[in-house]
Amino acid sequence: MTDAAIGAPTVTTQEGAHTRRMLAILWAILLIFPLIAPNNYIINLAVFFFINLILIASLNLVIGYCGQISLCHGAFFGLGAYASGVLAAKFDVSPWLGAVVAMGMTGFSALLIGLPALRLRGHYLAMATLGFNAIMTVLFNEMISLTGGPNGLTGVPPFSLFGVDIVTDTTFFYFAWVVTGVLMLLIYNLIDSRFGRGMRTLATSEIAASSLGIDSFRYKLIVFVASALMAGIAGSMYVHFINFASPETFSFFTSVFLVVMVAVGGWGNYWGPVFGALIYTAVPELLRAFKDLEIFVFGLSMVLVLLFFPDGVVGGIRLAKGWILRAYTPKAGDAGR
């Protein structure tokens, strides 16, 4: 046993190392992105890519790995944004402290929803989260003295580090680069662990999971809370980046779109959210040209992707890789069959 710790790496640790290396390469490339980006608008979009990636990757843990549909990720995002934003704008609390409070609030809400709703199998989480998102939307709109209501929350200060405000697109880019990179690494650590394997069984069958000693309720609850914490971080980043928050950003639609992006990227796959976030960030910009057609094209492409690639973009890439490999390898195997 002690030898195994030092000894030759075994099969999946190699795969684990491979994925970590891929992540490192991707992040290294992103590091130089602001240098090659043609303008600030693109860097600005890249910041949104990071925020969306946190949202989608954390939601993927709940949907893709635990097999539970959560329809309030937008509300957690919003709760994080408003908690952090209101504290900073109205009570002069440091954005860093605000971010911690934001996480505390989203995590606690997730605990309150999850404790009763995750105890049973079925669509209870979908229902409870749907209700929670509705409640939060009302609160964002109606607690006008705090949130500014439908007109939005204004005057939110930026993060500042060593006396320097993180205000420009480029500085915020590097800030988001660090935070998102760390979170992505932590998510991979989770997936590649005892806990992660337990979690990943839940999407297939909670019954089989419990027959193997996995306490499905506990796992679902921990993952749900963890994903809410991450949404809280994303919210805090968002509000201190654009210095503003408006209720419609965090509506039920956002929650639904995030679920959609988990599926379109490839649910239950570590890289799926990267594609999901890329699409969620870039496609609406590209579709601007279509004006009123935008939403239709969006919906239609979503239906088509799910119909032809039920495992999302990642699944599609895997299929394509299979075809190419088969097309270019000599048919040696045929004789054997």
Next chain:
Amino acid sequence: MDFEAKLLQLIFAGISTGAVYALIAVGFNVIFKSTDAINFSQGEWVMMGGLIAATAIGAGQMPLVIACIIAVLAVATIGGLSERLTVFPMRRPTPILITLITIGLAICTKSLVMLILGKLPVGYKPFTGETPIKIAGATIHPQSLWILGITAVFMVATHFFFERTTMGKAMRAAAADRQAAALVGISVRNSILISFVIAAAAGAIAGVIITPMTFMVYDNGTMLGFKGFSAAMLGGLGNLYGALVGGLTLGLLEALAGGYVSSQFKDAVAFLVLLLVLFARPAGILGQRDITRV
């Protein structure tokens, strides 16, 4: 207004919105029964029913009854077509995949309606005038009576369909045990198609009867679907009578919260109570905990 009259007034309002929610909830339940999926298009069908009827009356100059029938038939056809185009071709129609596809379907439906029928709110006259009927100090809108009547007729018809007709019985068998149903020759695929048609029709009827009271815009669908789904969960997902109980409960909750708490927070209060009820009785008022086969 004195206390009793106000209460009665709120109850009238609650029951008539509740009846609409119940119709929408029936749609959720029928599709849930046949696929185990949550159908996000349900609310869009409600919206489409109202908008098509309004367009037929306005631009089409058709009589109200004809316009409403056309709207329901059109939406039912679109519901069936949606199933054939999206769910039917799936290789592995898992509940979660169907659920996600219906989100895409909802987005497409909503944006197409916006592109074709426009972004303006529309409405038409109530079926039989607007003179309120006075009952014990409170008043009830004649359209509310239509809503209650039509909902009751639809519920009885649906009950009859599932209990008495061969097709309805076959669908129930397919819902209870898909493999066994397939073995005795019941087409599970067809029962999914029929469930989409019934659900779309239920949605359209809800849209057609509510539009004179509230107007309808292309983006009303999500909220209506949302309420219908809540009603279905509240009553017990997959349970036809649960839809009625859940719809009426939710309608009453909303009306009372709006009347006694605050109209701004009425949705929040309604959902809060809803969550509390669900936490006390997770399977809904009439639902049973599911038994999963291993």
Next chain:
Amino acid sequence: MSREALLEVNGLSHSFGGLTAVAELDFTATRGQIKGIIGPNGAGKTTLFNLIAGILPAKVGTIRFKGEIVNRMPAHKRVDSGMARTFQNLQLFAGMSVLENVMIGCHARTRASFLEAVLRSPASVRETRSVRDRAMAALAEFGLERLAKRQATDISFGEGKVVEIARALAAEPELVMLDEPTAGLPHGDIQEVATVIRKLNDDGITVLLVEHNMRLVMSLCDDILVLNYGRRIAEGRPEVVRKDPEVLSAYLGEDA
């Protein structure tokens, strides 16, 4: 062989709606036994396993495991206390490799927590390595190393059956419940599974075996329980049960 009772079932009943699937069942499995459970399709064998494993709530009667009443113990805790099972219709986890499926088997015998996982503590990394080695060894024992990296959904039904046995054994159980382990297996592999069952029994694991292959049951089991319509119609040594008139008629009645 010791006579200590590992599992005792008393007056156990279960019904689905109006249908009684298990009726007033009493039986005991003593430590070290291979106990066969046979009966026509629909006799209630799988339901009995689900009750013992805690997948279905046992509301009528008692189930005692290692002397303790476990009726209210959640399924996952029963695994901790020494039960493991396989499923009649495969329940391998999709989206995971065969190796990872077997690693899941070790879940109940390992400890690394959420925080240790996220922070990749040395203890958690070490644990993952040792679990992987154990799972690999378990696969090797069944001659299935070649499947290790394949997706669990890509292997044949027969292979899946064996992987499920390996996964159940990875939980280091004292009692293992095998639900039709040879159904769908090619003839040659049936013998292999029989060898495996005998070997794990030699290692001291008690076995409950639901199986339709009569030759296998008769040759392996120390003791056989025969169910029909959820009721016990016979119980005893294979050579006795084989000649029981009620058993014969239950089987002939079905097969003829």
